[in-house]
Amino acid sequence: MNVPKTSAVIGSGTMGPGIAALLARYGSTVRLNDISEEALQRAETACTTASSVLNQLEIPTVPGGSVSYELDLATALTGADLVIEAVPEKLELKKSVLAQIEAAVGAEVIIATNTSGIPISDMAGAMSHPERFIGMHWSNPPHLIPMIEVIRGEQTTAEVEDALVGIVKAFGYEAVIEKEVPGFIENRVLYAIMRECLSLVEQGVATQEDLDTCVKWGIGYKLAVIGPMRLLDMAGLDIYESVSSYLNPDLSNESGISPLVTDLTKQNKLGMKTEDGIYPYGEGDVAAKRADILRGLVTVRKALSEITPV
Numbered sequence: 001m002n003v004p005k006t007s008a009v010i011g012s013g014t015m016g017p018g019i020a021a022l023l024a025r026y027g028s029t030v031r032l033n034d035i036s037e038e039a040l041q042r043a044e045t046a047c048t049t050a051s052s053v054l055n056q057l058e059i060p061t062v063p064g065g066s067v068s069y070e071l072d073l074a075t076a077l078t079g080a081d082l083v084i085e086a087v088p089e090k091l092e093l094k095k096s097v098l099a100q101i102e103a104a105v106g107a108e109v110i111i112a113t114n115t116s117g118i119p120i121s122d123m124a125g126a127m128s129h130p131e132r133f134i135g136m137h138w139s140n141p142p143h144l145i146p147m148i149e150v151i152r153g154e155q156t157t158a159e160v161e162d163a164l165v166g167i168v169k170a171f172g173y174e175a176v177i178e179k180e181v182p183g184f185i186e187n188r189v190l191y192a193i194m195r196e197c198l199s200l201v202e203q204g205v206a207t208q209e210d211l212d213t214c215v216k217w218g219i220g221y222k223l224a225v226i227g228p229m230r231l232l233d234m235a236g237l238d239i240y241e242s243v244s245s246y247l248n249p250d251l252s253n254e255s256g257i258s259p260l261v262t263d264l265t266k267q268n269k270l271g272m273k274t275e276d277g278i279y280p281y282g283e284g285d286v287a288a289k290r291a292d293i294l295r296g297l298v299t300v301r302k303a304l305s306e307i308t309p310v
């Protein structure tokens, strides 16, 4: 399957608009749905911003694409060949939304979930056609990060996986096909890094600013060019063996959630979306920071696309 003629994106928060904008750029008629009218209003601006980012990346426009904003789920699903669920990361909510989607679309329609890592089979349990249900894990911001994890549940067919990989490749994105594990690959690695960072800040080893500087250059810059498995070869496996013999036992193995995070979420300090979080944001700071981040990601993506991937 190439990019679907008609698609529906359910949930229009951080992820939905960028996903919709990319599908539309590749010629799909996209219906973006949310239960919140305010979220749909914000989504119009977010889709415009995403579209201008795609212009900066010089992604050609396939004619015929569009995004419409729908409060009504049934309208959003009409005629969809592909449905992407992007509602909050709560298993029961996702199951209920999936049941509503299934009630409105034919058994041949592919239903994908953008879950950050809930096992696909856990979500598919109550579905009447789990064979067409699949994980499609986009990375944030989805219109910029050219990689999508594709995860089959126990009952997903190989044909559905092939079709989804075809769509991902049609965007010029890389598809990473994985076996089902909680968090998939990306978030297992990302959350290992974040757990250690939070633990170091909590212990007072470094400030959050120093953490961000160290990880950006010492890890992010390097890993953007050399994958971790190749980096092991570059560093020397003997060095890894020596360092990990004393370091691994000292790394955080905290199985709970960092109190630094839970103290903030209790106060509804959720980060940029509430203009307060790990960092404080003054008037206009969030918009300026988001613009800086987008500019940086566009520049780095252009540079990375010109070098040989390692």
Ligand SMILES: NC(=O)c1ccc[n+]([C@@H]2O[C@H](COP(=O)([O-])OP(=O)(O)OC[C@H]3O[C@@H](n4cnc5c(N)ncnc54)[C@H](O)[C@@H]3O)[C@@H](O)[C@H]2O)c1
Binding pocket: 010, 011, 012, 013, 014, 015, 016, 033, 034, 035, 036, 039, 085, 086, 087, 088, 089, 090, 097, 114, 115, 116, 117, 137, 138, 139, 140
């Ligand atoms: N934020 C990220 O960086 C990121 C990255 C990759 C994947 N994800 C995953 O994508 C999904 C969405 O994440 P997000 O960050 O966009 O969440 P979000 O909270 O920003 O947005 C979710 C949206 O879904 C809407 N919603 C809630 N119930 C709904 C319903 N029944 N029908 C339609 N819309 C409904 C909410 O009003 C909200 O606008 C989650 O599963 C998340 O784990 C998030």
Ligand SMILES: Cc1ncc(C=O)c(C(=O)O)c1O
Binding pocket: 115, 116, 117, 138, 139, 140, 187
């Ligand atoms: C903190 C965090 N959690 C989940 C995801 C993706 O599922 C991301 C991301 O894509 O950036 C993230 O930053």
